[in-house]
Amino acid sequence: MSVSSAGNGARQQVFVLVGGTGDLAMRMLWPSLAMLDQDGFLSDDLRIISVAREDCGTEVCVDRIGTAVTKRIGDALEPDTLARLRKRIVHVALDAAHDDWGAKLKAELGDIDRLDIVYFLSVSPSLFKPICEHIERAGLNKAPNRVIIEKPIGRDLATSKIINDSVAHAFDEARTFRIDHYLGKETVQNLIALRFGNIVFEPLWNAQSIDHIQITIAETVGVGERLGYYDEYGAIRDMLQNHLLQLLCLLAMEPPAALSSDALRDEKVKVLKSLKPITAENVLTHTARGQYGPGFADGHPVAGYEAEKGSPSNTETFVAIKAEIANWRWAGTPIYMRTGKCLPSRSTEIVVQFKPLPHSIFGPEAVANRLLIRLQPDEDISLTLMNKAPGLTAEGMHLQSLDLSLSLVKAFDSNGDKPPRRRIAYERLILDALNGNNAQFVRRDEVEAAWNWVDGIVKAWTDTHMKPQMYPAGTFGPVSGYRLIERDEGRTWND
Ligand code: BG6
Numbered sequence: 001m002s003v004s005s006a007g008n009g010a011r012q013q014v015f016v017l018v019g020g021t022g023d024l025a026m027r028m029l030w031p032s033l034a035m036l037d038q039d040g041f042l043s044d045d046l047r048i049i050s051v052a053r054e055d056c057g058t059e060v061c062v063d064r065i066g067t068a069v070t071k072r073i074g075d076a077l078e079p080d081t082l083a084r085l086r087k088r089i090v091h092v093a094l095d096a097a098h099d100d101w102g103a104k105l106k107a108e109l110g111d112i113d114r115l116d117i118v119y120f121l122s123v124s125p126s127l128f129k130p131i132c133e134h135i136e137r138a139g140l141n142k143a144p145n146r147v148i149i150e151k152p153i154g155r156d157l158a159t160s161k162i163i164n165d166s167v168a169h170a171f172d173e174a175r176t177f178r179i180d181h182y183l184g185k186e187t188v189q190n191l192i193a194l195r196f197g198n199i200v201f202e203p204l205w206n207a208q209s210i211d212h213i214q215i216t217i218a219e220t221v222g223v224g225e226r227l228g229y230y231d232e233y234g235a236i237r238d239m240l241q242n243h244l245l246q247l248l249c250l251l252a253m254e255p256p257a258a259l260s261s262d263a264l265r266d267e268k269v270k271v272l273k274s275l276k277p278i279t280a281e282n283v284l285t286h287t288a289r290g291q292y293g294p295g296f297a298d299g300h301p302v303a304g305y306e307a308e309k310g311s312p313s314n315t316e317t318f319v320a321i322k323a324e325i326a327n328w329r330w331a332g333t334p335i336y337m338r339t340g341k342c343l344p345s346r347s348t349e350i351v352v353q354f355k356p357l358p359h360s361i362f363g364p365e366a367v368a369n370r371l372l373i374r375l376q377p378d379e380d381i382s383l384t385l386m387n388k389a390p391g392l393t394a395e396g397m398h399l400q401s402l403d404l405s406l407s408l409v410k411a412f413d414s415n416g417d418k419p420p421r422r423r424i425a426y427e428r429l430i431l432d433a434l435n436g437n438n439a440q441f442v443r444r445d446e447v448e449a450a451w452n453w454v455d456g457i458v459k460a461w462t463d464t465h466m467k468p469q470m471y472p473a474g475t476f477g478p479v480s481g482y483r484l485i486e487r488d489e490g491r492t493w494n495d
Pocket of ligand 1: 219239
């Protein structure tokens with residue numbers, strides 16, 4: 001497929017990647033652009049401007065991009081993809097501290113009235129304000145131009161408002177695309193398909209039939225190079241405020257009236273606003289904080305977070321929360337969430353645990369149904385059902401559980417032997433932003449409602465002096481993480 005200037009009539013599309021030589025750009029964004037190009041999703045005349053402080057010149061910049069793309073997705077690259085991508089790219093050295101930022105970019109852009117510009121600010125949020133000001137002062141912010149920004153959108157509600165206000169000065173809400181890369185993941189998008197494309201789940205999708213839900217995002221890696229950033233944020237701000245709460249919203253929201261961006265996001269906001277506050281009164285039973293100590297994770301010995309930092313720290317690298325949603329659908333059915341670094345395995349999964357039968361004619365052999373949705377490392381959805389154990393026994397009939405499994409890779413394996421390429425989450429999101437579709441981006445009121453709830457938890461930690469408990473690297477978090485769920489009778493994490 002080959003397209004020209006998608007979405008905005010005769011205007012030529014320009015993708016301005018600010019932070020074009022940075023880590024995220026090299027690991028994720030350039031490889032995503034390369035794949036979109038290869039698959040024919042970029043308009044033929046789309047130009048890409050890489051912006052960075054570094055004056056490395058276009059030749060060096062595209063060489064580095066070529067190396068990074070090959071490293072990330074070399075197996076999937078077709079022979080002419082890199083050459084085509086290279087032709088689109090120009091690197092411009094600009095320093096946000098200098099007043100000529102906008103003028104220099106404008107000179108590179110050419111006739112801006114004929115352009116449809118998408119900015120991706122892959123830089124520290126402290127630069128969002130000066131960069132948006134440069135863009136605005138140079139008149140480069142007018143519709144249909146839009147901006148993509150990424151977390152951390154603040155450290156709390158107050159700081160997120162400052163960031164959002166500074167961006168809003170240049171770009172209205174409809175043209176502000178806040179990325180949560182989890183929303184670009186195939187299986188996360190599939191949650192919407194699963195819930196609202198099938199009738200079988202909806203009548204059971206409530207507190208009457210569901211005992212509880214678990215969401216786990218476990219990582220084997222530690223904080224590594226990002227210690228400076230991480231120590232300021234911790235697991236609650238780095239992962240829970242955004243990725244985990246987005247998953248919670250998709251699982252708990254009411255069916256939207258349409259797949260349009262506002263219909264979807266209105267429903268997500270309602271969930272966030274229905275979360276019961278966690279306060280000093282219940283913070284001990286509803287949250288767990290941990291920090292990895294010495295141990296062994298991801299195949300390597302780990303010195304421990306404080307040893308890596310070289311000084312004491314109160315930052316949590318593990319957090320578990322029991323969330324309760326105060327509405328008719330979910331009252332009485334908690335959602336347990338946890339995430340951490342240096343855990344024993346890398347996995348992201350959701351467990352929807354159904355209630356036991358109201359009356360079992362099979363005795364205790366009948367185990368409650370469970371829906372398991374795995375996002376990582378592989379994508380899989382399986383429903384545990386009770387079955388008659390095959391064969392004949394003197395005592396009569398026995399039950400056994402059986403998984404009805406939908407391996408997404410196998411299900412959509414088109415040619416029988418080669419599994420479809422697993423897309424980078426940013427591919428979907430960059431494509432949507434190019435096409436002006438913001439349904440899978442986070443709206444300002446969502447970010448703020450999420451911060452509002454998270455701020456309450458952080459305050460409760462401070463008020464009760466609740467410090468992170470040490471867990472050995474390579475284990476599933478501190479004891480308090482287990483207690484959080486096991487305190488509620490009959491419930492355990494699906495480790
Ligand atoms: C990022 C966090 O948003 O998500 C990182 O800042 C984390 O700390 C990463 O490692 C996890 O993303 P994924 O896609 O690897 O699960």
